[in-house]
Amino acid sequence: MRLCAVMRTFLKSRSRCGAWDRLLQKQSRASICSHVHSFNEANIREKLQAFPGGSIDLLKQDSGIAVLTINNPSRMNALSGSMMLDLEEKVTQLENWTDGKGLIVCGAAETFCSGSDLSAVRAISNTQDGMMMCMFMQNTLTRLLRLPLISVALVEGKALGGGAEFITACDFRLMAPDSVIQFVHKHMGLVPGWGGAARLVRIVGAQKALQLLAGALKVNPTLGLQIGLVDEVLKDLHTDMAVGTTLKQAEQWLSNYVKGPVPVIQAVKKVVLSGRELPLSEALRTEMSVFGTVWGGPANLQALANKSKHK
Numbered sequence: 001m002r003l004c005a006v007m008r009t010f011l012k013s014r015s016r017c018g019a020w021d022r023l024l025q026k027q028s029r030a031s032i033c034s035h036v037h038s039f040n041e042a043n044i045r046e047k048l049q050a051f052p053g054g055s056i057d058l059l060k061q062d063s064g065i066a067v068l069t070i071n072n073p074s075r076m077n078a079l080s081g082s083m084m085l086d087l088e089e090k091v092t093q094l095e096n097w098t099d100g101k102g103l104i105v106c107g108a109a110e111t112f113c114s115g116s117d118l119s120a121v122r123a124i125s126n127t128q129d130g131m132m133m134c135m136f137m138q139n140t141l142t143r144l145l146r147l148p149l150i151s152v153a154l155v156e157g158k159a160l161g162g163g164a165e166f167i168t169a170c171d172f173r174l175m176a177p178d179s180v181i182q183f184v185h186k187h188m189g190l191v192p193g194w195g196g197a198a199r200l201v202r203i204v205g206a207q208k209a210l211q212l213l214a215g216a217l218k219v220n221p222t223l224g225l226q227i228g229l230v231d232e233v234l235k236d237l238h239t240d241m242a243v244g245t246t247l248k249q250a251e252q253w254l255s256n257y258v259k260g261p262v263p264v265i266q267a268v269k270k271v272v273l274s275g276r277e278l279p280l281s282e283a284l285r286t287e288m289s290v291f292g293t294v295w296g297g298p299a300n301l302q303a304l305a306n307k308s309k310h311k
């Protein structure tokens, strides 16, 4: 390809990257499931607001790693309706965090999340409202997974039901030694509704996903590593092997993958995201447009300059 044609492709790819970001932003704002059952966003927000309690806390750090805490300890961090709204608002903040590189999702009081708040579940047990809540959470967790940040779920204590679904909406999962992940839905006469089944199949494969859901299996760290649901087991805090708290250990683990300039780390997540979600030809186009945002960028030019010193 002649140089001018290469430059044309390169310049187009830069502009197309803007198209990728616009696509992602458009998708994230629009309801991913809005086409189903006349999903009336205002209506579901009003209903969820009627179930208060707890909070979703967000700490954005100078290191570029944010910590999102599911905070409802008197309810084992069960997600109330207002927490679901809180979660969506925090995901929007993270979508607009231009300095972000990583995200750790954890629970307060050394436990992760015991799913939907059962008092809310009882109150919105009619099909229409149940499906609206599911669609709201599917949209929010899909947007969480699509953040241009490398995300980690830090599981301590219990991640049950919707809490188990929540961890599938992160890129990686770390477990504390005595923690448990359990898709308890079958015991509730349910199946996952927050997108957890679709994501679980993509993480562990259909066979293992079927066993975890149909058996409502308790996943301890050993089993989690074995089936590929868990990426690392943290050191027991009561041994001298552990360096600091579980959160510090998780930050240490994640820092290995977010070392580097923000634009490069965000570009890495975007190209993997498109490879995971888009058909091959579209993924290849996206990869080129994302490549165009870092090729000749400050980090690339600095690396080249450093290389030339080693001649």
Ligand SMILES: CC[C@@H](C(=O)O)C(=O)SCCNC(=O)CCNC(=O)[C@H](O)C(C)(C)COP(=O)(O)OP(=O)(O)OC[C@H]1O[C@@H](n2cnc3c(N)ncnc32)[C@H](O)[C@@H]1OP(=O)(O)O
Residues within 6 Å of the ligand: 074, 075, 076, 078, 114, 115, 116, 117, 118, 119, 121, 158, 160, 161, 162, 163, 184, 185, 188, 190, 191, 192, 193, 194
């Ligand atoms: C799409 C999935 C989604 C949905 O369909 O909407 C769901 O997630 S459905 C909910 C699925 N989750 C569960 O079924 C877990 C229910 N909780 C438990 O099994 C246990 O509480 C526990 C998490 C295993 C902890 O047991 P234990 O250590 O014995 O503590 P307690 O049971 O006494 O709990 C302490 C306290 O917390 C309250 N609690 C716990 N989980 C929930 C919850 N999901 N919703 C509301 N409240 C919850 C529990 O009631 C206790 O409160 P008090 O009795 O007032 O002390």
